[in-house]
Amino acid sequence: MKNAQRRTAYRTTAPLGLGLGLLLAACSTTPPTPTTPLAPAVGTSLRQCDTLASQFRFDQATIDSAAPVAAGGLMLAGQPVAAHCLVKGQMHKRKGSDGRDYAIAFEMRLPQAWNGRFYHQGNGGLDGAVRPAEGALGGGPTTGALVQGFAVISSDAGHTGAQTAVFGLEPQARLDYGYQAVAKLTPMAKSLIASAYGKGPDRSYIGGCSNGGRHAMVAASRLGDQYDGYLIGAPGYRLPNAALAQLWGAQRWTPLATPGATVKHPLNPNANIPDLGSALTAPERQTVAQAILGRCDALDGLKDGLVQATQACQAAFDVARDVPTCAGARNGSCLTPAQKTTLAQVMAGGKATNGQSIYSAFPYDAGIAGSNWATWKFINSVALDPLSVGTIFTAPPAAPADIASANIDVLLPAISATSATYPESGLALMSPPGNGNPSNLAPLRARGAKMVLYHGVSDAIFSAEDTRQWFERLNKAQGGKASDFARYFPVPGMNHCSGGPTADQFDLLGPLVKWVEQGVAPQAVTASARGAGNAGGVNAELPAEWAANRSRPLCAYPSVATYNGSGPIESASSFSCR
Known part of the structure; x- marks a missing residue:
C-alpha cells in the first residue's frame, strides 16, 4: 500500500x-454524567486457609495445597505483599487424545484482609505456565491487584510448558487455551473464595495484557454476566x-x-x-x-x-x-x-x-x-x-x-x-464471537459492567490501530454510546505491554473499579516514566533529556494529551485531554 x-x-x-x-x-x-454504579464491594477477613485443601469441593477441581504466606513473603514492584493464603490446584485432569496428561493448573492468592473483590489474571504468550497470582496490571511494574486487596487467580490455560509445542494438536487443549479455561475456572474460583471468606466476591474483574488482554476481551463477549470490569491490554484478539x-x-x-x-x-x-x-x-x-x-x-x-496526537501523525x-x-x-x-x-x-x-x-x-x-x-x-x-x-x-x-x-x-x-x-x-x-465485531456487548453495558482498554502505540506484534478500530466498531454497534461503558487509552511510545521511550507506569485497575462501583468514568489517568531510582525497575530506553519521574496523562480516545501552554513540561499537570 x-x-x-x-x-x-x-x-x-x-x-x-x-x-x-x-x-x-x-x-x-462539565464532566460527563456518571453512570449508575454497581454496589461497591465490602471486604472481610480470611476465615480459613490450610483446611481448604481437605474441605473445599468443586466438580472437576482438586486442591493440591493451601498454605499461609507471611507479610513480606512476596514482593511486588519493591513493595511487600500483605499476608495471604496461597492455594494451588488443578481442574479437569484428563488423558488427552494424544496420550499426554492435561489439566488446567492454577494458583490463587487470598489476602488475609480482603477487599471483597476477585481478579482473574490473564497471562501472556501461549500460556503453559502458572505465573504468580499477583494480579499483574500491564504497563511498567506497578502495584498489582493482590497488593490492592483482591483475591487473585492465575492459570496455565490447560497445558504445561512441556506441551507448548504440541498442545495445538490436541483439540480440547486448543479449546481451553482459546476460551474454555477461563470459563471453567471462573465459577470454581468464586466458590473457593466463598469457602475461604464465608461469602463470594461482591465484584469481579478480569484483566491482562497481550494474550491476557485477549482472554479479557473474549470473556467480555462470552462471560459478560460473570465479571463487572474488564481490563484489556494490547489484546491479541486476532492473534x-x-x-x-x-x-x-x-x-x-x-x-x-x-x-x-x-x-x-x-x-x-x-x-x-x-x-x-x-x-x-x-x-x-x-x-x-x-x-x-x-x-x-x-x-x-x-x-x-512523545507523539500524543497519534491519528494526526498518521496523516502527517x-x-x-x-x-x-x-x-x-x-x-x-x-x-x-x-x-x-x-x-x-x-x-x-x-x-x-x-x-x-x-x-x-x-x-x-x-x-x-x-x-x-x-x-x-x-x-x-x-x-x-x-x-x-x-x-x-x-x-x-x-x-x-x-x-x-x-x-x-x-x-x-x-x-x-x-x-x-x-x-x-x-x-x-x-477471537470474541463475531471475530472482532462487538455487537453482543449490550447486555454487559445494560448490567452496569465496564471495560477499559489500553495499547502501546508502538506495539510491534498486536497493532494499536487494530484495537482502535475495534473500539470504533463497538461505538457503532452501541449507537454512538460506547463511552458509557468502555474507554480506550493509547500509550504513546510504548512497545508491547511496556518499554520503549515512554511513560509506561500506570494503574488502570483503580480507575476501572471507581467507574464500576462509583460511576466515575476515567478520562485522564496519570502515567509515569521509570527513570533512575524507580522501585519497580528502571526503563533503560528513556531519553537522557527526560526527567526520571516524567509524567503524562493517558487520555481516553479520541482526546489527546495537549500542552496547556505553560507549566513544567515534565509534569502531567501541564497537560489536558482535549
Whole structure:
C-alpha cells in the first residue's frame, strides 16, 4: 500500500459519531454524567486457609495445597505483599487424545484482609505456565491487584510448558487455551473464595495484557454476566492474523538482512536464527523515530519526544518523504529505497497475493526505536510465530511454518478453516464471537459492567490501530454510546505491554473499579516514566533529556494529551485531554 493510501485509510476509518461525540465530551468543561454504579464491594477477613485443601469441593477441581504466606513473603514492584493464603490446584485432569496428561493448573492468592473483590489474571504468550497470582496490571511494574486487596487467580490455560509445542494438536487443549479455561475456572474460583471468606466476591474483574488482554476481551463477549470490569491490554484478539503478518514481514526483511548473519534462538541456546535485525538496525530505527518526531512531535503543542496526537501523525508522516534516503552506503543515518518500501509494507499489515489484507496497519510512532519492537519484528517472527501458525492457528494443524517456504496465500484461509476434528477455526478460538465485531456487548453495558482498554502505540506484534478500530466498531454497534461503558487509552511510545521511550507506569485497575462501583468514568489517568531510582525497575530506553519521574496523562480516545501552554513540561499537570 502506498503511504498516501495508508494515510487516507487512517482518516476514513473513524465513524463521525464517535470522533465528534467523544471529542465534544472531552472538550466540555462539565464532566460527563456518571453512570449508575454497581454496589461497591465490602471486604472481610480470611476465615480459613490450610483446611481448604481437605474441605473445599468443586466438580472437576482438586486442591493440591493451601498454605499461609507471611507479610513480606512476596514482593511486588519493591513493595511487600500483605499476608495471604496461597492455594494451588488443578481442574479437569484428563488423558488427552494424544496420550499426554492435561489439566488446567492454577494458583490463587487470598489476602488475609480482603477487599471483597476477585481478579482473574490473564497471562501472556501461549500460556503453559502458572505465573504468580499477583494480579499483574500491564504497563511498567506497578502495584498489582493482590497488593490492592483482591483475591487473585492465575492459570496455565490447560497445558504445561512441556506441551507448548504440541498442545495445538490436541483439540480440547486448543479449546481451553482459546476460551474454555477461563470459563471453567471462573465459577470454581468464586466458590473457593466463598469457602475461604464465608461469602463470594461482591465484584469481579478480569484483566491482562497481550494474550491476557485477549482472554479479557473474549470473556467480555462470552462471560459478560460473570465479571463487572474488564481490563484489556494490547489484546491479541486476532492473534492468528498478527502471527501470520509476522511471517509475511520476515519474508520481506530477509533479502535486506546481512547474508549468513545469525543470532541466538531466544528459547534454544544451542540454535541460531537469521539476523533479520540487520535489515533495519538500531541506528536506522532511531533515524526513523527522529523523522517521526520531526513531523509529529509538536502536533500536541509541545516538542517533548512523545507523539500524543497519534491519528494526526498518521496523516502527517510519510516514510518515503520524511526519512532521509541513502545516497551511498548504509551508515545508520538514512534508509535505502528498498528499506523504505519494506518498512511501509510491514507497517501497512501485509497483503496476500490477491490483495486481501493479512492484518491491521501499525501506527507510526517514535517507539519504533525500542528494543522490544525489534525483538518482535526480527526475532520472535522467526523463533515463535512459525510454531503458533502451524500447530495452533490452522485447521487441520501442520508442521511449524518455515519462513522461507511459508505460503501466506495458503495459510491465510487456513486460520479460518475447520475440520471434523477441529470444528472451531483457530481464528474463532482466539477471537470474541463475531471475530472482532462487538455487537453482543449490550447486555454487559445494560448490567452496569465496564471495560477499559489500553495499547502501546508502538506495539510491534498486536497493532494499536487494530484495537482502535475495534473500539470504533463497538461505538457503532452501541449507537454512538460506547463511552458509557468502555474507554480506550493509547500509550504513546510504548512497545508491547511496556518499554520503549515512554511513560509506561500506570494503574488502570483503580480507575476501572471507581467507574464500576462509583460511576466515575476515567478520562485522564496519570502515567509515569521509570527513570533512575524507580522501585519497580528502571526503563533503560528513556531519553537522557527526560526527567526520571516524567509524567503524562493517558487520555481516553479520541482526546489527546495537549500542552496547556505553560507549566513544567515534565509534569502531567501541564497537560489536558482535549
